[in-house]
Amino acid sequence: MKIKSVEIYGYGQFVQRKVEFDQYFTEIFGQNEAGKSTLQAFIHSILFGFPTKKENEPRLEPRMGNHYGGRVTLILDDGMEVDVERVKGSAQGDVKVYMPNGSIKDEAWLKAQLNYINKKTYQAIFSFNVLGLQDIHKHMSEVQLQNFLMQAGALGSTEFIGMRELINQKKQELYKKSGQNPEINRKIEEVRNLEYQIREESAKMESYQRLTEEHEKASRRLDTLKQNLSQLTALFEEKQKEVALIDQVQEWKGLEADLNIEPLEFPEKGIDRYELAKVQVDHLERDIGLRVEKQQQLQNENSQLYVPEKSLYQNFESIAKQEDRVKQQDMELKQNEREFNQHEMEIKSLKSHIGWKELHDDVDSSEAQKS
Template sequence: MRLTGIYIDGFGLFHNLKIDGLTPELTVFLGMNESGKSTLLGFLRAVFFGFPDGRSHENLYPPLAGGQHGGNLTLLTDDEHHYVVERYPGPRGGKVEVLKPDQTRGGKAFLSRLLGMANRALFKNIYAFSLSELQEFETLNTESVREALYSAGAGIDPSSLAKLKTGLEKKEGDLYKPGGTKPEINAILSRLNAISKEKKALLGSIEEYDHIKTQVSHLEGEIRALGERKIEGSMQLKRTEQWINIWPEWVSFSLAKQKLEELEIIDHFPLQGLGRFETLKTRSEDLQNELVKKEEDLRRQESELSAWKIDPNILKQAPSIKELQREQGLFEVVVQEQRSVQEQLSIGEGKLKESLNHLGREWTEKKILEFDNSITTREAVRQYRESLQQARLEEQKKKESFELMNARKNEAEEVIQNLPEPDVKDPGRLAQMRRACSELRRLESEDRLLKEELRNIEDRLGDLEEEKGAFERDLRLQTYALPLWLVFTLIGTGLFSLILSGLQMGRTWTFPSGVLLLLIGLLLWFLKSRVEKNVTNRSKETKQRNQHLTQKMGDLGAKRTHLETHLAGIKERMVTTCSDLSLSQVPSGEELERMGEQLSDRAKALERWIGATEELLQAKKKQEKARLELGYAESEMAKIQTLWQNWLKERGLSPVLTPEGALETLSSIESFREQVGHLTQLRSKMVSLEKTKEEFLGLANRVLKG
């Protein structure tokens, strides 16, 4: 796999930079200092392995020239497939997407597989040995380079092994000591253990809460199922009780049905046939007993008759006497039957009075006989009974549902009472505070890095100013030369001495002095010419270097101005963000870290509180709905009960009767009517017997008178 293209949206001094056509051969990026070579390397690291954390010492390379922080890289694999890796800032190194050849997108896991599971440390220490690490060396001698290469191969930071060893030995005791408590790592480990225990306790509480919540949901389902089973069981119990109550009647009915099947079929069964049958059966038994007595009387009378004397007058009434003899048996039967009918009348009237008392004081025989006891009336009672039973079951079901919803509401209220009420109840406001805190942390990190970069620029400006001052002093020294008047003075003095020595021969000293002065002047002239030539050449070079330093200082000054402007903007944004968090001043990095953790905990607590509040609201809605349904069921029950009572009043029945009581009343009325009919027949029969008895007594009186 190799790199074929680079696009930088915003990274350091780069903005909207696109590099295409990278060949499989070696590609070398050349440029002056601060031209962006290290920035380009940092961009590769950021896209491949994520943006550095704001708490790290690595340069974040904020987009100083504008654009969105980030960009993409185009990769070509050995199988000639193109992949575009794109990353922009976000949590955990930023959001990364890999555009595949089939136009689908992959994430961090796919990028890791694409890079052969290489990580940031391996890439930085083996494939990205940058100048920023090498600049830490005081001199680039062979030993230092060897140590750096050894460090890269060992997978550690490319710094001096000697310095690393010394620093590690010096800090080892301060950072960690086995069994110690004061060293920093020991304190952090102790705090970490405490936090881990607290985390485990909290996780256990959350798991226990989820487990209890799952159990509650399961138990609620079981409660609903048991409620339905309870209703069904209640209905089944009522049916069973009804079956138990009618079981003796059912047994009697079955036995009677069996006996009825054994009897012959009668086409026309007489009215009150059973009562008449019992009466005739009793009468037959009485007649049998009476027959036995008559036979005994007949034998006794025959013996007495043989001893009697015959009266002629009586013989004259022989036809009438014979008729009386013939009717005597009928008379006796009539008298006996009259006594039996009278006894039945007494018993029937007693039963009739008892039945009338059973129905109530307001019932009379006339009211009973006029009452509508038709099949339609019985069917209406059954319909009301079914309606009342259905309404009663519905009311019971709604009542149980209301009690269940009320219990759930109480549980939700108990849960929300156990939760601390958050001071900020608006999730949007809390999310805004978390974003503001995250933005403030990012701005604080960016501010710190920019200040560090600004200090580096100022240090470099100071170094460049010192270097420029040294160049200017060197230039002044180089441009310094002997005054021309001194050279001309020496040459003129020498010539004057020679002329004077020629004119005044007596002064021998003037000639050597003139020659010496002339030679010195000519020598100085020659030296001045040579020096001026060298100075001119060096001056040009120095001026060029000075111009380069001036330009570089100007660039650094412009960069410093840009950074100062950017820092001022960051400060303004930090102040604005602090106002969103109701902070009077910008907190430190540690305070922001703690604030972020607190806001995260508050967000979790608010989420739990909102969830509990929502459950309470839903429970209240369900309770209110169940209450309305219960009220509706009760009103329906009352409406049907009112209709039933009005129906009872319209038919002259007591409004307190239940449908079962009404059916029992109708059965009692039917039985009463049957008893009245039977008594009517007995009274008619009594009248007929009394008439027969009076006819026999009239015949006997006529015989006695004759």
């Protein structure tokens, strides 16, 4: 960013004054009391605001009551020219930034273009007078000058040393190589304790995994034993059935020997088939008993029913045979009624059409008949 020119409406001894600057290096020089410091203060006021009552700087308002303020033309880094105008208004003045396209920006936009530095930082780095340069080579070495510029660029003043001491103090409060109370030292100790706990829990986890694997193996072995036990139980029950029938089998074999009958081959799973057939026979017997009871109940209900006499049946049959003829006569009667009603309506219509009037019985029409 470069300062191209300034236009003073009214500031100190300057009224309606315009100054052009070199675009490569901006310097203000002249005779004593020519207004060099006033012009420098004007640039500071336009960019950062007029001095307030809290600042130990003169406001340099015009004595004759002229318009207070002015404008500064800046060339931005991208080559665009803008006019920064600040006039009397609020404590630091009202500022407007006029863009080349005619739009107007506010002070927030200006601060962003100035990288948010304040007036003190600007004066320490970019704007200084001859008093600040006198005998600089006698009192400062090149390294000291670089440190001064670095301090001013970092914090806006020589407060860098104090800030560095404050940072060192804060660092000591947070961490000491052999300390115990600083916060970071305590956190490190907590981390170490957590690492120890993690190692212990890891050992427990390994033991837990080992026990879990052993439990799974034992569970699989138990399932195998349960299957074997189930098979043995089924075999034991089958043998118990065979033992229960051993007397009958021996008796059967004895009878076979006495009768000289060849031994019969016992069918495969004969005992199970016998038990199943026995259960089926029991079901069939219970079903037959239920059906017999139902038959007896139906017979009792049938005996209680009222059976009409044969003559009544014959009357019913005779009436049923006449049903079609009665329906036919009823339909003919309704048809005759409809035709009669229709004829009545036609007669009334004809009477109405010819102006027919009904004769009254109380009227003597004998004379009319004679004539």
